[in-house]
Amino acid sequence: MLHVSNNIYAAKIQTIKPYALEELDCYERMGNWQGDHKALHVEIGCNAGHVTIAWAEKNPHIFFIGIDYKYKAIYRAAEKAKKKNLSNVIFIHMHANTLEKIFKPSEVDAFFVFFPDPWEKKSQRKNRFLTTTSFQMLASLTKKNGTLSIKTDHDEYFARICEAIPDTWRVTHQTKDLHAGWLKLPSIPDVTLFEQLFMTRAIPIKAMDLVCV
Numbered sequence: 001m002l003h004v005s006n007n008i009y010a011a012k013i014q015t016i017k018p019y020a021l022e023e024l025d026c027y028e029r030m031g032n033w034q035g036d037h038k039a040l041h042v043e044i045g046c047n048a049g050h051v052t053i054a055w056a057e058k059n060p061h062i063f064f065i066g067i068d069y070k071y072k073a074i075y076r077a078a079e080k081a082k083k084k085n086l087s088n089v090i091f092i093h094m095h096a097n098t099l100e101k102i103f104k105p106s107e108v109d110a111f112f113v114f115f116p117d118p119w120e121k122k123s124q125r126k127n128r129f130l131t132t133t134s135f136q137m138l139a140s141l142t143k144k145n146g147t148l149s150i151k152t153d154h155d156e157y158f159a160r161i162c163e164a165i166p167d168t169w170r171v172t173h174q175t176k177d178l179h180a181g182w183l184k185l186p187s188i189p190d191v192t193l194f195e196q197l198f199m200t201r202a203i204p205i206k207a208m209d210l211v212c213v
Contacts, residue, residue, distance in 0.1 A: 009071035013078070013093060020078030023094035023102065031104040037063040037088060039109040044096045044129070045116055047193075049077025049089075054189035056081070056089035062109075064089040067096060096129050103141045110147045111138055115194045118154040128157065132164045139168035142212040151178070151207045153198045158206040169210040178205040 013020045034040040038061045043052045046066030056064045066089070068074050077091040092102070119127045130150065138148060148169065152158050158176070165171065179186070179199055186196075195205060 005071065007071045009075045010093075012075045013071065016075065016078045016082060018090060019081045020074050020091045020093065023092065023098060026092060026094075026102040030102055031107060033065065033103070033107065034063050037061055039063070040065070040107060041110045041112070042067065042103075042108050043112045043114070044099075045113060046077060046091065047073045049073075049080055049091055051112075051114070051189040051192050052077065052089060052091070053080050053084065053086065056086050057084065058189070060088055062088065066091045067094060067099075069093065069095045097134065097137075099141060100137060105140050106143045106146075108141050108146060109143055110149070111142065112149045114149075114151045114192050115153065116157075118152065118157040120154070120156075128160075130157075130161045130164065132166055135164060135166050136168060139166070139212050144212060146212045148210045148212070149207070150210075151192075151195065151205055153194070153203050153205060155206070162208075165210070168213060170213050172209050172211050174208040176204060176206050178207040180204070 013022065017025070040063050041055065042065045044067050046052045046068050047070070049066050052064050052066035055062070066077055068077075068091070071093055074091045074093040081089050081091065094102070113130060116129050117127070119125050142148065150161065152161070162174075182199060185199060191199070198205060
């Protein structure tokens with residue numbers, strides 16, 4: 001039986017289609033997301049869509065999808081996209097571990113995972129998204145020579161991420177202090193809201209770029 005959430009934003013998502021969708025709305029679109037656009041870019045954990053929307057505004061030739069499991073975040077992101085009348089971005093409420101249900105193999109040009117929940121307690125670490133299994137799944141959905149970009153403020157999680165990368169990905173850039181020596185706070189979409197906060201608190205940003213082989 002299909003679970004129906006009593007979250008008020010779950011109902012609101014239904015009122016703002018096609019800017020916001022549920023996972024179940026997406027199955028028939030598998031393999032057809034890109035349309036007439038030149039590429040398909042997907043941000044996993046998009047929160048309220050600040051970065052995804054800024055990208056979409058600057059790159060009308062690319063189709064963008066923002067994914068998050070928080071109802072309110074997806075609704076807020078879709079609200080902004082609708083207000084700006086953007087036709088090259090959609091926000092989907094779903095968990096990232098079921099991406100294979102909405103994308104065909106080799107469909108995505110670029111994935112972005114910025115500041116995923118580190119689930120810091122040892123008992124919680126099984127909930128982390130970036131594992132060898134998820135890297136393999138993302139590789140299966142990414143075009144050859146497609147890319148994956150990752151950022152985190154969490155030292156231990158970054159170390160585990162580095163250990164988890166399978167040979168389906170090749171690291172092209174890696175740093176433990178992405179903004180070392182910064183003089184002016186970068187703006188969105190060059191950084192996320194979390195990233196701006198961490199920078200003002202002098203917390204180094206760990207980052208890496210990978211290419212699918």
